Amino acid sequence: MTTLVKRMRRSFPALGLALLAGAAVAAPPTLAESLLAQLAKTPPVSTPFVQVSYRGMLDRPLVVSGTMKWLGADHMERDIEKPFVAVAKIGDGEVSVQRGHGEVHRMPLARAPQAGAMLAGFSALLGGDVKALQQDFSLAADGGDAHWVLTLTPRTDALKRQLASIVIDGRNAEPRCLTVNDANGDTSITLVGELAKAGLRSDAPLLSAVAARCRNSR
Amino acid sequence: MRIGARIALYLTWLALIVAVGWGVATHLKVSSDLRDFVPPAKNADQGLLLDEIGKGPGSRLLLLAISGASQTRLADLSRGLDAALAHDPDFSQVANGSADLATVAAGLLPYRYLLSPTLDTHSFDAVYLRAQLQRRIEDLSSPAASLLEPWLRSDPTLETLKLAQRWAPQHQPKLVDGVWFSDRGEALLVTETKAAGFDPGAQARAITSLQTHYAALPGAVQAKLVISGPGWFGVEASRNTRAEADRFATITTVGFILMLLLAYRSVVPVLVTALPLLSGAVVGFALLAVVFGHAHGITVAFGFTLLGVAQEYPLRVFSHRRVGVDSVTCVRELWPLLATAIVSVAIAYLAFFASGVAGLQQLAVFTIGGLVTAGICTRWLLPLIVPAARRDMAATPGLAGAWHFLAQLPRPRWLPWLVAAAGLAIIVFAPGRFWQNDLSALTPVPKAELQRDARLRAALGAPDVRYLLVMRAADAQAVLALSEKIAPAMQALVAKHALEGFELPSRYLPSAATQRARQAKLPDRATLEASLQQAMAGLPFRAGVFAPFVDDVEAARSLPPLTPEKFEQSPLGARLAAMLMEQGGDWVGLGTLSGVNAPAAFAQLSHATHGAVHLLDLKAATESLIVAYRQRILIALGIAALLLCAAVTLALRSPRRALHVLGPMTLATLLVLAVLRAAGIPLSLFHLVSLTLAAGLGLHYALFFERRTRDEREDLRTLHATLVCVASALLVFGVLALSSVPVLRAIGLTVALGVGFHFTLSVLMAPAAHLRDGH
Numbered sequence: 001m002t003t004l005v006k007r008m009r010r011s012f013p014a015l016g017l018a019l020l021a022g023a024a025v026a027a028p029p030t031l032a033e034s035l036l037a038q039l040a041k042t043p044p045v046s047t048p049f050v051q052v053s054y055r056g057m058l059d060r061p062l063v064v065s066g067t068m069k070w071l072g073a074d075h076m077e078r079d080i081e082k083p084f085v086a087v088a089k090i091g092d093g094e095v096s097v098q099r100g101h102g103e104v105h106r107m108p109l110a111r112a113p114q115a116g117a118m119l120a121g122f123s124a125l126l127g128g129d130v131k132a133l134q135q136d137f138s139l140a141a142d143g144g145d146a147h148w149v150l151t152l153t154p155r156t157d158a159l160k161r162q163l164a165s166i167v168i169d170g171r172n173a174e175p176r177c178l179t180v181n182d183a184n185g186d187t188s189i190t191l192v193g194e195l196a197k198a199g200l201r202s203d204a205p206l207l208s209a210v211a212a213r214c215r216n217s218r
Numbered sequence: 219m220r221i222g223a224r225i226a227l228y229l230t231w232l233a234l235i236v237a238v239g240w241g242v243a244t245h246l247k248v249s250s251d252l253r254d255f256v257p258p259a260k261n262a263d264q265g266l267l268l269d270e271i272g273k274g275p276g277s278r279l280l281l282l283a284i285s286g287a288s289q290t291r292l293a294d295l296s297r298g299l300d301a302a303l304a305h306d307p308d309f310s311q312v313a314n315g316s317a318d319l320a321t322v323a324a325g326l327l328p329y330r331y332l333l334s335p336t337l338d339t340h341s342f343d344a345v346y347l348r349a350q351l352q353r354r355i356e357d358l359s360s361p362a363a364s365l366l367e368p369w370l371r372s373d374p375t376l377e378t379l380k381l382a383q384r385w386a387p388q389h390q391p392k393l394v395d396g397v398w399f400s401d402r403g404e405a406l407l408v409t410e411t412k413a414a415g416f417d418p419g420a421q422a423r424a425i426t427s428l429q430t431h432y433a434a435l436p437g438a439v440q441a442k443l444v445i446s447g448p449g450w451f452g453v454e455a456s457r458n459t460r461a462e463a464d465r466f467a468t469i470t471t472v473g474f475i476l477m478l479l480l481a482y483r484s485v486v487p488v489l490v491t492a493l494p495l496l497s498g499a500v501v502g503f504a505l506l507a508v509v510f511g512h513a514h515g516i517t518v519a520f521g522f523t524l525l526g527v528a529q530e531y532p533l534r535v536f537s538h539r540r541v542g543v544d545s546v547t548c549v550r551e552l553w554p555l556l557a558t559a560i561v562s563v564a565i566a567y568l569a570f571f572a573s574g575v576a577g578l579q580q581l582a583v584f585t586i587g588g589l590v591t592a593g594i595c596t597r598w599l600l601p602l603i604v605p606a607a608r609r610d611m612a613a614t615p616g617l618a619g620a621w622h623f624l625a626q627l628p629r630p631r632w633l634p635w636l637v638a639a640a641g642l643a644i645i646v647f648a649p650g651r652f653w654q655n656d657l658s659a660l661t662p663v664p665k666a667e668l669q670r671d672a673r674l675r676a677a678l679g680a681p682d683v684r685y686l687l688v689m690r691a692a693d694a695q696a697v698l699a700l701s702e703k704i705a706p707a708m709q710a711l712v713a714k715h716a717l718e719g720f721e722l723p724s725r726y727l728p729s730a731a732t733q734r735a736r737q738a739k740l741p742d743r744a745t746l747e748a749s750l751q752q753a754m755a756g757l758p759f760r761a762g763v764f765a766p767f768v769d770d771v772e773a774a775r776s777l778p779p780l781t782p783e784k785f786e787q788s789p790l791g792a793r794l795a796a797m798l799m800e801q802g803g804d805w806v807g808l809g810t811l812s813g814v815n816a817p818a819a820f821a822q823l824s825h826a827t828h829g830a831v832h833l834l835d836l837k838a839a840t841e842s843l844i845v846a847y848r849q850r851i852l853i854a855l856g857i858a859a860l861l862l863c864a865a866v867t868l869a870l871r872s873p874r875r876a877l878h879v880l881g882p883m884t885l886a887t888l889l890v891l892a893v894l895r896a897a898g899i900p901l902s903l904f905h906l907v908s909l910t911l912a913a914g915l916g917l918h919y920a921l922f923f924e925r926r927t928r929d930e931r932e933d934l935r936t937l938h939a940t941l942v943c944v945a946s947a948l949l950v951f952g953v954l955a956l957s958s959v960p961v962l963r964a965i966g967l968t969v970a971l972g973v974g975f976h977f978t979l980s981v982l983m984a985p986a987a988h989l990r991d992g993h
Contacts, residue, residue, distance in 0.1 A: 055358060057370060058758040064359040080359065088361050093293075093395040097360050099353075107362055109396065162364065182364060 044071045048196040049078070052210050053188040060204040068192065137166075145172050147215055169214040177214035189214065221605075228490065228603050235496050242503040247512040248419075258575075260846065262802070266688065267839040269801060276681040276810055277415030277836075278310075280428070280447040281674040283404040287441035293395035295435055296405035299443075300397075302431035303409050308424040310792050312409040315390065315398035326788055330377040331740055331774040332733040334384070341739050342375075342746060342771070347753035350375045355757060372766035385726065385790060389679030389719055389812070400677045404444075408678050410792075411449055415683075418456045418515075421449035446671040448683055455661035462959050470950045477949065481942045482536055483609065490603055491532045498528050498592030502584040510580055517577045520907045521584035523965060526950075527563065527914040528592035530943045531556060532600055534922075537939030538932075539607035546601040553597050555925060559918055560593040562865035569857035575850050612934035621937050624981050634983060638885055641892035648892075653848065654900035655841035660961035679719060679812055686834045687720065687809030687820070694782050694798060697807040698729035704831055707823050708809075716820075718813025723797040726790060733779035740775045743768060844903070851906055862917075870924075879920040882983040886916050886975035893971055904964045912972020915947060919977050923984040940977065947973040 046069040053062040066081040075091035086099045096106045133139065136159060137152040152166040164181040178190040189210050191200075202209070259265035284295050296314045303312040331337060340346045354374055357366050369378055391398035391406050398406040409428070413420030425445060432443050478487045502521060506513045513521075534556065539548045567589075570582035611617075654660070663671075674680070689704070691697045701724035708720050728736075741749065746768055754761075786795050797808045811833075820833035867876035887909055894901060922936045947969065954966025 051359065053359060053363070055363075055367070057367070057760055057763045058358070059760045060758045062355065062359050062758065078361065084356055086356060086360060090361060092392065094393045095361050097362055099356060105362075106393070107365060184367075186364075186367070 044069060046070070047192045050191040050196045050200060051188055052191075052200070052205060052207075053186070054207050055186045056184065061207070063200060063203065063205075065196070065199070068190075147171055177210075179211075179214070224603050224605065227599075231493060231497075231599060231603070235493070235500055238500040238504055239496075242500055242507055246503055246507040248515050248518055249417075249512050259843075262690075262804075263688070263834055263839050264843055264846075266801060266806060266834065267836060267843065269799075276683045276686070277448045278411050278413070279415075279680055280409050280411060280425070280445055280449055281671065281678055281680060282407040282409065282428075283400065283444045283446075283674055284407075285402070285404040285442050285444070287437065289394060289399070289403065291437050292399075292403075292405040292441060293397050295432075295438060295441055296397040296407055298435040299407060299428075299432055302434075303407075303428065306427055306431065308412055308420075308427050310410045310412050312407060313387075314405070314407040315393050316396050326381070326780070326785075327378065328770070328773060328777060329733075329780045330373070330381060331771065332736050332777065332779060333728060334377040334380050334736075335728075336375060336377060336380065337736040337739045338732075342741050342749060344749040344752035347374070347749055348757075351753055351757055351759065371763055372770050374764055374767055387679050389676075391677050398678070400674070406674065406678055408680055413449070415448040416452055418452045422453045422456075425450060425453055444670070446667065446674050451663045451667070451671075454667075455658075455663070459661055459959050459961060462957055462962060463954075466953050466957065466962070470953050473949050473953075474946055477942070477945055481614075481938070481945075482611070486604055487532070487536045490600065491529075491536070494532050494592040494595040494600060495525065495528045497595045498525055498588035498590075501591040502588035505583050505587040506580055509583055510576070513580045513584070514577050516903075517580045517584070520903075521581050521588070523907055524581070524585045524911050524914065525588045525592070526911055526947075526969075527918070528589055529946065530915065530918050531592055531596035533942050533946070534918075534939045535596060535600060535604070537611045537942060538935045539604070539611070540935075541607050541610050544601070544606050545604045548607075549597055549601045555921055556593060556596065558866070558869040559921055560589055562862050562869065562917065563914055564589055565865045566858035566862040569854045569861055572857070573850050573854045575847065577847070578850060578854055610931065610935070611938040612931040614934075614938055617934050617938055620941075621934055624937075627982060629982055634881065634885055634979075638888060641885070641888040644892040645888070645895050648895040648898070650895070650898045651900040652895070653845075654902040654905075655844045655848075656837070660902055660904060660964065662960060676718075676813070681721065681810035681812050682814050684835060684837050685811045685814045685817065686836065687722070687811055687831065688834045689723075689807035689809065689831050690804050691807075691830060692804065694800075694805050695730050697798060697805045698724050698727060698782075699731060700827065700830055701807050701809070702729055702732060704823060704827065707826070711819055711823070714816075714819065716814070716816040717811050718815075720809055720811050721797075722809045723794060723807045726794045726797075727780060727782060727785045730779040730781070737775060737777070737779075740771055742775070743772045746771055848903060848906070851903065855906065855910065866917075866921075875924060878924045878983065878985055879917065882920050882976065882979035883913055883916045885983070886972060886979045887913055889975045889979075890968060890971045894968065899964075899967075902961075902964060904961055905968050908965045908968035909972060912969050912976060915943070915969075915973055916976030916980065918943065920980040920984075923980045944973055944977045 046067055049068045050065040064080045066079045069077045071077060078088045080086045086097060089096045093109050094106050095109055096104050098104045136155055138155055140151045142149045148170050150168040154160045154163050162183055164183050167179040168175055169177040174193055176195045180188050259268050284292050297316060300312050300314040303309045351374060354370055357363060391400055400406050411424045413424055432438050475488050534552060535549055538552050539545055564586045567582045567586050570578045689697050689700045691700050701722040705722055711717055750764055782798055785791055799806055817833055824832040863880055866879055867873055870876050890909060919940055922940060927933055951966045951969035954962050955970050957963045957966060
């Protein structure tokens, strides 16, 4: 994980953000590199998000929503506004989480692989250093303007132990969903941009239903 | 003796010195253990100090900072060094922030409910469990979810993480790339050596090993590693002192050789003059090896200084040789006086042997053995090698004039009394401290390094080296209970800024009583299952997901409390072992403190615990040991002075003659003290030893000037010998007095001043009549 985080650090400064207000560039149908390269934008950028987590120890999904910000350089922030308030900051190699106005809990990014994966996914979305990303992940792109899918599969054993894959769905120059598949079978899908604004239709949506929304134009 | 035989004997002698020297070097253990040097402990604190000094948790720490490269590179170097040191047998632990304490705590997993303080204030009822489970739901939505998830089924209240946090350093530097970084962008590490902090030899080995590990890391050359801490300072100080001493030794050796050539116009003295002294030294070391098996480094340094007297023996022989008379005869004539000097000094040093302090006994054995050996070599070996003189030193140009000048100097009888009175007045009334009790003041750490140490120490939250909190009780459990009891008071002291932080043994291991109390609060299986079911109502957790938790609580209910012995086998065991130990029947707990701002604030704590807890000022305790040592030295020196007076009186068979020898010696010593006091220099042990050396040299001057020869040429030879001796001593010690290292300056200044005063006074106070008699 450490190397992943490090790569991310290196790639961040080069990144421009293309998170929703993306440049109007259609993704070339086959090349992941050009897809990524053309999503570049300048920080700071923010987007609403809705995250749905499916975990083995829970009998229904967890849904949280709020705002995600890329602050430039190697800092990002994820503010949960519903159903509780919590601010998570990722940067300087650590994750800090503050629940409400309570104590700030910190931990090294190296020990929170999911946070690292999220950062990795975003770095891809933000249009960054494809080469750095390719050292840790094999990239695959599929689809067309109406719906494209970018899949990041870990290359290293250390990463594979934590993470099965990261999948990004999008339309035109607009990413819609970021799916993190943990090695233990847990999955979390983060809806961003227009899709997040639209919100979910159910408090406990089925994984297939959320995945379908990521794919569908509706 | 033919020239060939002389050369053969010379080479044999040299070979013997080398052989014995080599044997001694491989067998004598020169220790830096303070116990070999100071008197036995008089109170518990001194005892603790002797047991713990340098072994204490704070003093073995080395603080490391890596700078001068990109953050990524620095983090890589930090991880590389961390990994290398973790496997180095010289180091007991290393930390750079990357250690996952949760995995450490996992080893003690079954005991988590006994070790964590949660149950002191809560119980595992439905209300508490529900609040906790709601928190976990929130945690599972956070980016750190995957960090916590593996624990949750067996540990939904996160006791393992609480323990990890409890055991993590209180003030951690910020983590960048998973390792510690300072505000100035240096990667920080802290490591603990196995060797004691004040064992320069072992510290030097550990530091060399550390530097080798670092140099082997990729990219190490571009970055810079800075080391700090007591061990490093000790190593640096002895390295600097040695470097400076070596530098001066080169200068003085060249000067000394030139002076010998000038004085004797022959290379023979240059070749052989060092042999008696070297012989004395190797025999002295051999005696130490045989009698004690080891010696303290400071004892060796003191002994070598005192042995400097022996350098005069061969010089006297060279000056007193006569043309046409073989060296053996000349030495035989000179011997009674030399023997008087040697035997008097040897008898005087017996007082050191009787002192009962190991360090002083070693000093006595080394010095007496060395002086006697040097004397014997000068008497029976040296003349066999040295050929008969080609010229009489009495004929040295200007010597007769010098004698005449000295003989004509006015010698008012009241002068010595006036000088003595003035000297005493200065000694008594000069302002400033009389004694220097801080040995480290003699090898000071550069200010910049001290400031850096303070900065790194603050950044890493590393404990103070000077202060320790001492807790005493009858057994280990009582110490742990005491430690628990005072924790709130310590927190209060932190709140009042009396100190920045602390670490008590109970932070790692609660007392058995506390563990049992927590155990008693653990619910039985049926109760816990019922509470859990109530707590889970309406929450999205799957039914039965916390079965491992219920099992673990059930198991913890019947665990025997975790003992110190068992805890010490865990990865964190070394930390507890350094804080909890048996000492003289009692058990002692050591609390480490950081940023002690108000030492006086601990008096209240000490009072409240009836003295069971008190602040140990290691500096004060060390200084009290030094004071005790100095008192022994002073007593020994006093007795030595009396013995010397008796021996000289007996040898000269006349109190009046003895007064002519001892008077100048006493007065000169007084004057050196007066000058040092007037200059505001506090006296250290090194000054005392230097004064003793100077007095030994002064004894020679006085004895030889007092001698009645009724032979003008012999008197001139005496003057020649004394002038060469004085000049060589002034050369060696005068140069040393210019040193920037205080300990070298102390020795150099004191001996040089002493030689000057002893010479002047032994000339001025020699019986005037017989100085002029022969002329």
